[in-house]
Amino acid sequence: MIDPGALHDLVGRWWWNYDEGNFAVLASLVTDDVHFSCRTDTGTTDYEEFVRADVHGREGVMRWQSTHRVESPYPLRHNGTNVHIVEQRGDEASFASYIHVTHIVDGHVTNLSSAIVNGAARHDRGALRICELEVVLDTTTSGPFRDLRTLIN
Numbered sequence: 001m002i003d004p005g006a007l008h009d010l011v012g013r014w015w016w017n018y019d020e021g022n023f024a025v026l027a028s029l030v031t032d033d034v035h036f037s038c039r040t041d042t043g044t045t046d047y048e049e050f051v052r053a054d055v056h057g058r059e060g061v062m063r064w065q066s067t068h069r070v071e072s073p074y075p076l077r078h079n080g081t082n083v084h085i086v087e088q089r090g091d092e093a094s095f096a097s098y099i100h101v102t103h104i105v106d107g108h109v110t111n112l113s114s115a116i117v118n119g120a121a122r123h124d125r126g127a128l129r130i131c132e133l134e135v136v137l138d139t140t141t142s143g144p145f146r147d148l149r150t151l152i153n
Contacts, residue, residue: 002122011080012083013029019076019078023062029129034132035131038134039052040138080097080098086118094132096119097116098115115137
């Protein structure tokens with residue numbers, strides 16, 4: 001079984017080390033067969049090419065992560081919230097959370113993005129590691145849930 005506190009710690013360490021560009025640490029937090037994907041919820045933004053990813057394996061994921069991070073602003077803060085286990089499957093668990101991303105513009109903290117994060121983690125070589133991470137960036141203009149829920153499913 002995956003301990004919820006250990007999972008929360010793992011997700012927090014992922015975002016912290018991504019923001020700080022600690023790529024060796026990031027690589028240690030994922031399995032050899034990790035799958036990472038990223039997209040927007042609409043697929044229609046001017047920055048689709050910059051955020052879109054569907055990468056398999058530690059080397060490919062780390063190549064995309066490091067290139068993407070180097071081209072992104074600093075300071076950049078990914079705040080993972082509502083991290084919770086969706087399903088336990090023995091030595092693996094799926095999880096979901098939100099991220100809220102900020103950066104600094106003219107000396108002020110500014111919202112950059114938010115997203116839904118889905119993933120999975122499993123015990124691998126004596127440590128809990130991420131084996132799946134999907135980030136779907138929010139770009140749909142907010143409105144009544146009854147009107148938008150078909151867009152997000």
